[in-house]
Amino acid sequence: MRRQVIEKLEILADAAKYDASCASSGGTRKNSPTGIGNSTGAGICHSYTEDGRCVSLLKVLFSNVCIYDCAYCVSRRSNEEVERVAFTVKEVVELTMGFYKRNYIEGLFLSSGIFGDADTTTEKLVAVARSLRHDHLFNGYIHLKVIPGASPELLTEAGRLADRLSVNVEIPSEAGLKQVAPEKDYHQVFAPMGHVRDRIDAAREERQKDRRAPRFAAGGQSTQLVIGATPETDRQILELTDGLYSEQKLRRVYFSGFVPLGGDDRVPDPESYRAPLHREHRLYQADWLLRKYGFDLDEVAPPGSANLDSDIDPKTAYALRFPTLFPVDVNTAPIEWLQRVPGLGIRSSKRIVAARRRGTVRWDDLRAMGVVMKRAQYFLTTPDHKPHLIGSDPGAVRRRIVGGKAEAPQLSLFAPAPLVMPAPLAKAAPLAKAA
Amino acid sequence: MSEHPALPVDPHLAVETDGTFAGLLCAYAETYRRGALPASVGLAGERASGTLFGDTLRVETEATVADRVERGLDRAVPGLVGRLRRAVLSERPGIEVAVLRLADAVRVEGKAVADDWTFEPAREVGRWAGRVGREAHRMEAFVRFEEHVADGVETWTATARPEYHVLPILHPHFEARYPTLAWRIVDARRGLALVHTPAPEREAGAPASRIVPAVTLGLADEAPDEAAYQTMWKAYFQAVTIPERRNLKLHLRHVPKRYWPYLTEKQPAVPLVASAAAPVPRAAVPASGPRPS
Numbered sequence: 001m002r003r004q005v006i007e008k009l010e011i012l013a014d015a016a017k018y019d020a021s022c023a024s025s026g027g028t029r030k031n032s033p034t035g036i037g038n039s040t041g042a043g044i045c046h047s048y049t050e051d052g053r054c055v056s057l058l059k060v061l062f063s064n065v066c067i068y069d070c071a072y073c074v075s076r077r078s079n080e081e082v083e084r085v086a087f088t089v090k091e092v093v094e095l096t097m098g099f100y101k102r103n104y105i106e107g108l109f110l111s112s113g114i115f116g117d118a119d120t121t122t123e124k125l126v127a128v129a130r131s132l133r134h135d136h137l138f139n140g141y142i143h144l145k146v147i148p149g150a151s152p153e154l155l156t157e158a159g160r161l162a163d164r165l166s167v168n169v170e171i172p173s174e175a176g177l178k179q180v181a182p183e184k185d186y187h188q189v190f191a192p193m194g195h196v197r198d199r200i201d202a203a204r205e206e207r208q209k210d211r212r213a214p215r216f217a218a219g220g221q222s223t224q225l226v227i228g229a230t231p232e233t234d235r236q237i238l239e240l241t242d243g244l245y246s247e248q249k250l251r252r253v254y255f256s257g258f259v260p261l262g263g264d265d266r267v268p269d270p271e272s273y274r275a276p277l278h279r280e281h282r283l284y285q286a287d288w289l290l291r292k293y294g295f296d297l298d299e300v301a302p303p304g305s306a307n308l309d310s311d312i313d314p315k316t317a318y319a320l321r322f323p324t325l326f327p328v329d330v331n332t333a334p335i336e337w338l339q340r341v342p343g344l345g346i347r348s349s350k351r352i353v354a355a356r357r358r359g360t361v362r363w364d365d366l367r368a369m370g371v372v373m374k375r376a377q378y379f380l381t382t383p384d385h386k387p388h389l390i391g392s393d394p395g396a397v398r399r400r401i402v403g404g405k406a407e408a409p410q411l412s413l414f415a416p417a418p419l420v421m422p423a424p425l426a427k428a429a430p431l432a433k434a435a
Numbered sequence: 436m437s438e439h440p441a442l443p444v445d446p447h448l449a450v451e452t453d454g455t456f457a458g459l460l461c462a463y464a465e466t467y468r469r470g471a472l473p474a475s476v477g478l479a480g481e482r483a484s485g486t487l488f489g490d491t492l493r494v495e496t497e498a499t500v501a502d503r504v505e506r507g508l509d510r511a512v513p514g515l516v517g518r519l520r521r522a523v524l525s526e527r528p529g530i531e532v533a534v535l536r537l538a539d540a541v542r543v544e545g546k547a548v549a550d551d552w553t554f555e556p557a558r559e560v561g562r563w564a565g566r567v568g569r570e571a572h573r574m575e576a577f578v579r580f581e582e583h584v585a586d587g588v589e590t591w592t593a594t595a596r597p598e599y600h601v602l603p604i605l606h607p608h609f610e611a612r613y614p615t616l617a618w619r620i621v622d623a624r625r626g627l628a629l630v631h632t633p634a635p636e637r638e639a640g641a642p643a644s645r646i647v648p649a650v651t652l653g654l655a656d657e658a659p660d661e662a663a664y665q666t667m668w669k670a671y672f673q674a675v676t677i678p679e680r681r682n683l684k685l686h687l688r689h690v691p692k693r694y695w696p697y698l699t700e701k702q703p704a705v706p707l708v709a710s711a712a713a714p715v716p717r718a719a720v721p722a723s724g725p726r727p728s
Contacts, residue, residue, distance in 0.1 A: 002663045006670050013674035031611055033634065038611050044576045045689070047700055049676040052685030059675065098664045099671075101591065101616065102580045104699070259679050277680060354550035361553070369552040370562075 008085045009095065012061045015075050015082070016111055017049075019168070020224050020254035024056040024106035024141040027163045027219030037100055037107070037140030039163060039219075044106050057109040057143060058099050062087055062124050066113030070181035071266035072170065072229045072258065075113045079261075086115070089127045096132060100140055107141030107163070108132070118149035126154055129161035141219070146196060148188040155192070156216075159199055163219035164251070167193045169244070172237045176230030180266050190248075196221050197249050220251030227283065228276025229258040229267045234307040238286055242297040245290070255283045282308040289314055292346065293339050311402050316342040319379055323394040326379045327387055330361050343376030375401055441543045444536070445471035447489030451479040456520050457501035459531055462494045463538050464504050472539060476531035504538075511541050512549045521564035521571075524600045533559040571601040575608050577690075578620055579699045581665075585655030591618040592652075595697050602629045606644045614643075621649050628652055665699050672700035 025043030045054035061075070063086035069077040096108045110128055114121050125144050132138040143164040146155065159165060167189055171177035174186040196217065203216035223244060225237060241253045257276035260268060286308060289295040293315075300314050302321070309317040319326055319342050328337050330352050338349035351369045355361050363385045366373065378390050378397045389397050450466065450473040452458030459476065466472050469492075479493060508516050519534045536556035540548045552558040578593035591613070602622050606629060609618060619630045630652070631644040695701040 002667075006667055009667055010670050010674045013671050017675045017677060031614065033614055036613060036615065040608075044572075046576050047672065047698070048686055048689035049672070050683060050686050051677050051680035052682045052689060054689075055672070055675060058671070095667065098660070099668060101582070101613070102664060102668070102699070103578055103593065104668050257680075259677055351550070351552050354547065355553045357547045358544075358551050359553070365553045368558060 005087075005091055005095070008087055008091070009060065011083055011085050012064060012087065013059065015064045015113075016059045016061045016109075018074065018256060018259065019059065019109070019111065020053070020256040021143070021166065021222055021252070022054050022056045022059060022109065023143075023164075023222070023252060025219070026251050027141075027217075029139050029141070029163060029218070031139045032137060035137035035139045036097075037138050039106060039139075039141045043141075046103065046105055056106045057141060058096055058105045058107070059109040060087070060092070060095075060111075062092065062110060062112035062121075062128070063115045064113045065115040068114060068181065068183055070170070070184065071264045072180055072226050072261075074261050076264070078264075089124065089131060092128045093131045093136065096128075096140075097136055097138065100138070105140075107143070109143040111145035112147070114147060118147045119151050119154060122147045122150040122154045122158065126158050126161065129158065133161050143219075146192050148192050150192070152195075155195065156199070159196065159203070159216040160214050162217055164222060165196050165217045166222045166224075167196070168224045169240070170224065170226050171230050172225045172227075172232040172240050173230065176232055180230060193221065193223070193248050193250075200249070221248070222250055222252040222254065223248075224254040224256055227255050227257050227280050233305075234279060234283060234286070235301040235303075235305050237283060238290070238297055238301045241287060242290060253287060255280045255287070278310060279307065282310065282314060286314040289318075294336060295340075312398065313342070315340070316375055316401060319390075320394050320398050323390050323397075326390045327381045328379060329381050330366070331356050331382070338380075341376055341379045343372055343374060343379070348372075442467065442470060442472045442539050444474055444532070445489075446474045448473040449475045449477060449489055449491045451477050451481075451491055451493045453496050454478045455496060456523055457498065458494065458496040459523060459534060460501040460504040461496050462531075463535050464500045465492070465494050466535065467539070467542075472532070472535050474532065475529070476535070508538060508541065512546045515541065515549055518549075518560060518564040521567040521604065522560040524567045524603065525563040526600055527563055530559065530563055532556075567599045567601060567604075570597050570599045571604050573597075573694070574601055574605055574620070577694050577698060579697065580616075580618060582658035582661045583655035584658045585653070588655075589617065589658060590655060591616050592621065593618070593697075594621040594623055596624045596693070597622055598693075600625060602627055602646050605629060606631070610643050619652060621652070623649070626650065665702070666704070668699050669702070669704060 022045075023043055024039060025041060027039060028041040029039045031038040043056060045056050047055040049055060063084075064075040064082060065084045065086060066073075066075045066077055074082060092108070092110065096105075099105045100107070108128070110125050112121050112125060125147075129142050129144060132142065141164075142162045143166065144158050144162040146158070146165050146167045148167065150158075169186075169189050171180060177184055177186065199216050200221065203214065206213035207215065225240070227237065237255075244250045244253050257278075257280035258267070286300045289300050290297065295318070299318055301308060308314055312320070319340070326341070328341050330338065335349050335353050338344050338352055339346060344352075348369060348371045352361060352366070352371075355365060355369065361382060363382045366376075366382065377385070378387050378401070381387065389400075448466075448471060450462045452462050462473070462476060473492065474489075505516050508519070519538065522530050522534060533556040537549065537554075537560050540554065540556065548554055549557055550561075552561060574595055574597055578595050580591035580593045583590050583592060600622075602620065602625075605620060609620070609629075610631060613631070615633050617631065617633055617636070619628050621628045626649050627646050628649040628651075629644055629646050632641070634643070637643065690698070
């Protein structure tokens with residue numbers, strides 16, 4: 001019996017591993033005195049895979065039987081190389097509880113191939129969550145995948161039980177999606193996503209009136225975009241991402257560099273996977289600037305641009321594109337501007353602000369604060385440090401930062417150093433706000 | 436804020452306390468009364484170093500005095516007490532003096548000085564509190580409980596070797612998470628254990644968990660399911676890696692080697708029938724990770 005569960009676990013975890021999301025953050029859930037588990041809002045990574053990704057949740061499919069044939073998915077109908085299996089509700093519940101009590105995980109992320117109609121599949125996912133919450137008084141994190149086409153009643157119950165719900169967009173353009181998954185379209189994805197958004201909004205409003213009103217996916221909604229399976233550019237991907245944050249109010253958009261699975265000629269061949277991996281990294285950096293640093297889409301990926309600069313991070317690329325905005329005086333600049341200096345993060349910006357309340361911040365003080373000066377030195381001034389290079393020759397700054405790195409062949413695709421833009425009016429906004 | 440200027444450090448003054456955080460707060464009250472901060476703080480009975488020719492002041496710990504200092508600090512800078520406490524748990528030589536100097540600076544200047552890393556004591560306290568906090572967070576992530584049974588009573592035991600003395604700050608997390616389980620976390624480096632007793636078995640008024648010498652813990656047999664769950668976790672851990680993306684450098688940055696001896700997923704595979712066989716001994720524990728200087 002155990003051996004059989006292990007075999008299923010191996011197959012169904014393997015199939016779920018391409019889902020990038022493993023977050024256990026976003027919502028807080030208190031434990032009861034007789035219950036087990038809680039979630040604290042920040043999330044905990046209990047381990048890391050050998051490819052360096054966080055392992056926070058037991059992330060498995062309920063079943064890898066699927067009626068769809070999406071070229072990017074290992075569980076696609078036409079893939080004859082995988083064995084088709086399914087857990088029982090009890091097996092998933094026991095695995096989750098056994099792992100949770102041993103402090104292996106923060107909770108469960110349950111997804112599934114679509115093995116009957118949408119409701120049959122969803123009912124199984126909901127049954128697992130129901131048993132965890134009610135039979136086992138489990139208050140840890142639960143993330144459920146929304147199966148497009150599921151009935152509103154089941155979706156309501158899923159939202160009440162789960163901390164997070166998600167529908168994966170997967171392919172960053174509808175044309176691309178049609179190409180690799182002809183049976184799917186964007187309506188199938190965005191209809192349930194919009195529905196979940198409205199339910200989250202409604203529940204939040206209810207709870208403002210009455211604290212006892214039931215919660216609905218308090219950890220919000222997330223999605224995933226596969227990078228490199230189809231020909232969309234980084235600018236297109238970030239445009240979509242930006243829209244998902246503003247219109248669908250998603251908590252997170254994950255990027256998953258496409259890992260070719262072989263045997264399907266609708267997607268790129270197995271030799272090309274390294275490029276998506278590197279793009280994934282740059283996209284996450286850009287996403288961070290959009291979500292945490294108050295950057296606009298156009299500042300991170302200018303209109304008309306294709307991919308992000310592969311040699312330098314998006315914030316440095318931004319600074320080199322707008323050299324007239326730099327260098328920034330650490331003793332007078334508002335914190336929003338300190339955070340725009342390449343190499344300064346949210347924490348070091350706060351430290352600078354704290355230090356300058358008591359006196360003038362000098363070069364050595366920055367070092368004492370632990371600021372990494374490798375990139376920042378070109379973009380900030382102190383009374384004893386006045387860099388000129390960014391004003392006179394931004395191209396030279398770029399060359400110094402990139403250093404001895406061999407120039408990647410695709411570099412010629414992006415306009416390199418001399419692309420210098422005047423400071424647009426919008427850029428003055430943070431200054432004006434702070435003044 | 437007070438009009439009184441910051442206290443000088445008397446290079447000849449050494450203070451001895453009982454080694455508790457409350458004792459250190461009392462040391463502040465006492466040295467404030469005398470008008471100078473000590474150059475070193477040691478444990479009563481052990482000669483403080485560096486003050487061979489100076490005076491040694493023995494400070495008794497009084498809960499009321501410690502409470503008063505704590506309330507004052509908390510009023511001045513909310514959250515500072517926790518930061519000072521974590522810094523002390525780094526066990527770093529000299530950190531107590533940095534704590535006293537920062538507490539005194541906060542008395543004089545208020546909140547601004549506490550976050551100013553150009554002020555050395557604030558930087559030392561901030562840096563070491565950060566490291567201790569990170570280690571505590573890693574313990575919350577990396578300890579692995581194993582189920583044991585003796586006379587039908589189950590206990591959940593985890594062993595770790597934390598770099599810093601984090602046991603005193605781990606209990607809120609695990610108490611909130613596992614209130615009904617009898618769990619214990621053993622610090623193998625310090626020979627201590629944080630032991631939790633579920634509410635029904637607790638005497639009225641007793642704390643939910645205590646720190647005791649690890650040798651006082653009894654040994655029980657491994658629960659029948661334990662080996663199977665460990666095997667399943669290892670299988671899961673293997674299955675979620677994407678081989679094409681393997682990046683051991685990144686992996687090591689997230690899970691430094693010094694945690695491996697106690698991570699279930701890093702132990703050699705055990706055959707499935709192991710629950711009946713002899714338990715597999717743990718990998719030898721390396722001396723310690725690199726100690727920051």
